[in-house]
Amino acid sequence: MMELISKMVVLILMFLFGLQCLRIGLYQLSYQRSKDILHRFSRTPLLAIVTGFAATCLLQSSSVVIVIAMGLITTKYMTIRQGIGIMLGANLGTTLTGEILSISFDPPYALLLAVGAVLIMMQKRKLFASGTIIFGLSAIFLALDNFSGFIEEVMRWPLAATLLLQMNESNLAALLFGIIGTAIIQSSSAMFGITISLLQADVISMTGAFAILLGSNIGTCITAGIAGLTLDKQARVIASSHLWYNVIGVILALPLLAFIDRFSGLLADDPAKQLAHLSVLFNTLTILLFYPFLHLFESFLTRKLQE
Numbered sequence: 001m002m003e004l005i006s007k008m009v010v011l012i013l014m015f016l017f018g019l020q021c022l023r024i025g026l027y028q029l030s031y032q033r034s035k036d037i038l039h040r041f042s043r044t045p046l047l048a049i050v051t052g053f054a055a056t057c058l059l060q061s062s063s064v065v066i067v068i069a070m071g072l073i074t075t076k077y078m079t080i081r082q083g084i085g086i087m088l089g090a091n092l093g094t095t096l097t098g099e100i101l102s103i104s105f106d107p108p109y110a111l112l113l114a115v116g117a118v119l120i121m122m123q124k125r126k127l128f129a130s131g132t133i134i135f136g137l138s139a140i141f142l143a144l145d146n147f148s149g150f151i152e153e154v155m156r157w158p159l160a161a162t163l164l165l166q167m168n169e170s171n172l173a174a175l176l177f178g179i180i181g182t183a184i185i186q187s188s189s190a191m192f193g194i195t196i197s198l199l200q201a202d203v204i205s206m207t208g209a210f211a212i213l214l215g216s217n218i219g220t221c222i223t224a225g226i227a228g229l230t231l232d233k234q235a236r237v238i239a240s241s242h243l244w245y246n247v248i249g250v251i252l253a254l255p256l257l258a259f260i261d262r263f264s265g266l267l268a269d270d271p272a273k274q275l276a277h278l279s280v281l282f283n284t285l286t287i288l289l290f291y292p293f294l295h296l297f298e299s300f301l302t303r304k305l306q307e
Helices: 002-040 045-059 062-074 080-093 095-101 109-120 125-155 158-169 171-185 188-200 206-219 222-228 233-264 271-306
Strands: none
Touching: 002 045, 002 125, 002 188, 045 062, 045 080, 045 271, 062 080, 062 222, 062 233, 080 095, 080 233, 080 271, 095 188, 095 271, 109 125, 125 188, 158 171, 158 206, 171 188, 171 206, 171 233, 188 206, 188 271, 206 233, 206 271, 222 233, 233 271
16 A cells, blocks of 8 residues: 555656646746736736736746735735736636646657756756756656556555545535645646546546536635735735635536536547636636626625724
């Protein structure tokens, strides 16, 4: 059993390391640009949503974008409503990672890792950034490839088999798994990768997989919450908005889980793509539902913080 746990930990760490390499490369190419975009192009709530989406696509981390927005609010460069708009866009932007992970990708890993490693040793910033991106993507897909084969071994472990059975039978169990798992590993992208592997191994239903995804949306809020502890009250409104927004979104989605299996088949043939498309659709619809009530949402959060 210890060998099984060790292998699982190694694969998760490999995925997280690859994700960190990818983010470092993207930071090198676009961090300052993304920070400028957040500051300059968030004058209206709609523009703030678009800006949050674009910045998250560039940085591949909704948590980083939200924390930057919180910092800008603390320094009075951004209003609370603009920050909430950034948060909404960031939530949608993070679904791009899911779309990338759903791609069927079987490259020569050793060659790409070697190319990435060579470029990382170069002194030029753009070559270094390109190397970390290539190396990171290769490590991510290598981890996912190995994780898919690892599922069969996991299923021989009684505790894992019982847990997966519970998640198939109870949406609440799958939701809690998503919340706790994401809070522990501090990466909704890693949780998405694990969920795709479970789905492709046919050990979890689409309904259970989507419930895990909903839970990961809540679990990822812990990063902004921790950052909010060191900032002023206005910045903490954004951390609070991130949590409330995702909790309300999950509550609205739970009654619809019964229809997920039938509906997902209309989006794509591949289960991984179905899950990725569902994530995009869910986040888009949630933004559309929230957008007309942003001023009420802001007032509610401000009052809650003052109590």
